[in-house]
Amino acid sequence: MAIKKVCVLGAGLMGSGITQVCAQAGYQVAMRDIEQRFVDGGMNIIKKNLSREVEKGKRTQADMDALLGRIKPTVDMKEAATDADVIVEVIIELLEVKKKVFQELETIVKPECLFFSNTSGVSITAMAAVTKRPDKFIGTHFFNPVPVMKLLEIIKGYETSEETLKIALEWGKSLGKETIVVNEAPAFAVNRILCPMLNEAFFVLGEGIANAKDIDTGMVLGGRQVPACADAGEACARGPLRPQERQGRV
Numbered sequence: 001m002a003i004k005k006v007c008v009l010g011a012g013l014m015g016s017g018i019t020q021v022c023a024q025a026g027y028q029v030a031m032r033d034i035e036q037r038f039v040d041g042g043m044n045i046i047k048k049n050l051s052r053e054v055e056k057g058k059r060t061q062a063d064m065d066a067l068l069g070r071i072k073p074t075v076d077m078k079e080a081a082t083d084a085d086v087i088v089e090v091i092i093e094l095l096e097v098k099k100k101v102f103q104e105l106e107t108i109v110k111p112e113c114l115f116f117s118n119t120s121g122v123s124i125t126a127m128a129a130v131t132k133r134p135d136k137f138i139g140t141h142f143f144n145p146v147p148v149m150k151l152l153e154i155i156k157g158y159e160t161s162e163e164t165l166k167i168a169l170e171w172g173k174s175l176g177k178e179t180i181v182v183n184e185a186p187a188f189a190v191n192r193i194l195c196p197m198l199n200e201a202f203f204v205l206g207e208g209i210a211n212a213k214d215i216d217t218g219m220v221l222g223g224r225q226v227p228a229c230a231d232a233g234e235a236c237a238r239g240p241l242r243p244q245e246r247q248g249r250v
Helices: 013-024 036-055 061-069 077-081 095-105 124-128 162-174 190-206 212-225 242-246
Strands: 005-009 028-032 071-074 086-089 114-118 137-142 151-156 178-183
Touching (some): 005 077, 013 028, 013 061, 013 137, 028 036, 061 071, 086 095, 095 124, 124 137, 137 162, 151 162, 162 178, 190 212
Parallel strands (some): 005 028, 005 086, 028 071, 086 114
Antiparallel strands (some): 137 151
C-alpha cells in the first residue's frame, strides 16, 4: 500500500509536529481539529518552526512554501478523512473519546484506510475493538518535540496484522524516525521504564536526600551512562525534575 495522503486529527503541539514531519516527507496532509482557533494555532506552530529553520539557513523560503502547500488545515472531518490513506489520531488521551472518533471515522474513510493512534498509554486493542478494521489499527508514540526527537515507538494491538506493522515501520522511516516495536502493555516500553525513574526522583527529593537541582545534574551527567537513558528524551537530557518544575509540579 502506497501512502499518499495522511489525515492528522488534532492540531496541538503533537498534532502539528506530526503534520510538519509528514509534510516534510512529501505527504499531502490534512490537519483537522474541532475549532478553527486550534487549527490556526497548529499552523502558527508549524510556520514558526519552519521560519526558524529558514533564518538559520537550514531550509530555503521556497522549500518552506512548498511544505506549507502540502498541508490542508480544516475543521471538517469528512474533508480531512474521506480520501486519506492513513488516519493519525492525536486527540485527548481519554479512551472513550478516542473510541467515538474512530467509530465516526468508520462512516467516512475508505475500506483500505489504516488507523494510527498516537498515544503514550491508551490501549490500542480497546480502541481497535470498536472499529471494523482491528487488523489495520496500530499505535504510534511520537516524542516531543516531534520534528526534533528521533524516536517513534510503534505499538501492536492484539489483532494488528503484520502488513499493517510493515507499513507503519516504513512510514516511520520515511519521516526520518528510528522505530522500535512493542507489544501492547501498560505504558508500553519507554514510559514503563521512565515512570519509575521519575517517581524515584520525587522520592529522593521528598526524603531530603538531595535538592532538585542536584538530582537533575546527577541524572544528566550520570544517567547517560545507562544505555536505557542515553536517548530517553527530556527526562534524561535535562534531568527528571526540571520538566516537572515547568509544569508546576515541583
